Amino acid sequence: MTSLIPNTCKSCSLHYDSSNFCARLTTDELVRLNGKSRFVSMKRGDALSDEALLQWPIIAVSSGVLSLQHLMADGRKSIAALYMQGDIIDLRGISNRNRCNLISLGNSKVCRLSPAVFEQVVSANPEALNTVWKNVREQTFRAIDHSVDMSKKQALEKLASFIIECNSRVINRAKKTAVAKIPIRRVDLAEYIGVQPETVSRCFRDLQNRGIIEFDNLSVVTLKNVPALREIANGDWQGDAQKVKIVA
Amino acid sequence: MTSLIPNTCKSCSLHYDSSNFCARLTTDELVRLNGKSRFVSMKRGDALSDEALLQWPIIAVSSGVLSLQHLMADGRKSIAALYMQGDIIDLRGISNRNRCNLISLGNSKVCRLSPAVFEQVVSANPEALNTVWKNVREQTFRAIDHSVDMSKKQALEKLASFIIECNSRVINRAKKTAVAKIPIRRVDLAEYIGVQPETVSRCFRDLQNRGIIEFDNLSVVTLKNVPALREIANGDWQGDAQKVKIVA
DNA sequence: CGGCAAGTTGAGCCAGGTCAACTCCGGTGG
């Protein structure tokens, strides 16, 4: 009578980490969803094609880093968004949009959720709905913030923003530290913030020379001077009265 | 016994345009939501402050164009997103993000929805939920596409993208035309695509010289050569096999 | 320890930013 938690799920962060979607499901829901879903391991460069995404448009990231990449006509490519542990990527309706691919930037594990069961579960379980919705909103805000970063900031500022994002997005779930883990390669980082790898390198060096950051190794940086970093990242105007009329 | 459709709603596009959220509600739901919500007219420059947004974080756009603006420490400001008729802006959870304002770019009408009633309605009415969710996903995709545009493209390409966005976003709901209405001023457009107004001007002229667009007046452009425009906008790589391994 | 991918450094160049002057247009008041 009692259903048991599927083995796949037991060891999956989406389930055992309580802030994530699967942790909100009843055992029964989890079993139903798991039965129709597919847990996949990906290596660097592996892609979920857009054809595949049309059929299985909902993806939950269990570990690793995925990227949403756009390829432009001249071969330039660009990383539009990064997804990490706990993110639910809902690409329903992507069909009428520009072509894009979901590509893993390293080893990662994802769960391709059955849209049908997902939809059932979400409409039956308000708590699960809230969790997903919150995640989707966060993605939207991240995308919006990111497009601000991309549109007006210069390279150094973009990089500072990115370091801060790294610092707050993963590590600090557990404990607040002054360490940021850069979970992706320089090339990918460059593509994400829309500059050349060379520029990334130069900017890192600049921050290092100013004593603001320090490299533990290529992918781990210690933040020596967080306020300075924030200032460069150009946190938004906290200043005085804006020249706008507040209507409410 | 029968509740009547509130007058505010009768004349509001959110209700009479069937693709929008309010059109999906039962009369009873509409009355409840309307009772707790506030219909507001805004002029250019009017803002909903972030304090106000904390309390009333859900906004439906009935007409006009709103912008989500970020102000940076040095006074540079930047338009992160544009919202138009039918968009549901859900800023719940914005509190822990960077400061930003929702500012009207012209005359507009919005409805500030009661979060409580909204939440009730959405969890009770799956069709309404789907409508909102779809809109939110679209916003996310738009934000992502926009950040791609911002990060790698050059000015001319960004502008072409924007023109296409204008062409597809509003006008073509009704009929497909080769006309795009630019619903905002040059300055705002410049801020949105992350270049200077001067550059916008130069790029418009360039497109005009090449015979790709033609101005009817400042805010209405006829697209003389849509394929060329798309090519410049750099629609994504439709080309042959990508150098990625498709895992599924 | 070799070999290759990843990352860094340097030199030169150009797209677009900056600043300043100018034009265009709609509204206002005499």
Add this chain to the structure above:
DNA sequence: CCACCGGAGTTGACCTGGCTCAACTTGCCG
């Protein structure tokens, strides 16, 4: 009806941040 005004948009000249290309160094894995 016209002169004036201010805001919006445009044009030109100059300058700089970051792209490009090529050479170099570092780090990783067998």
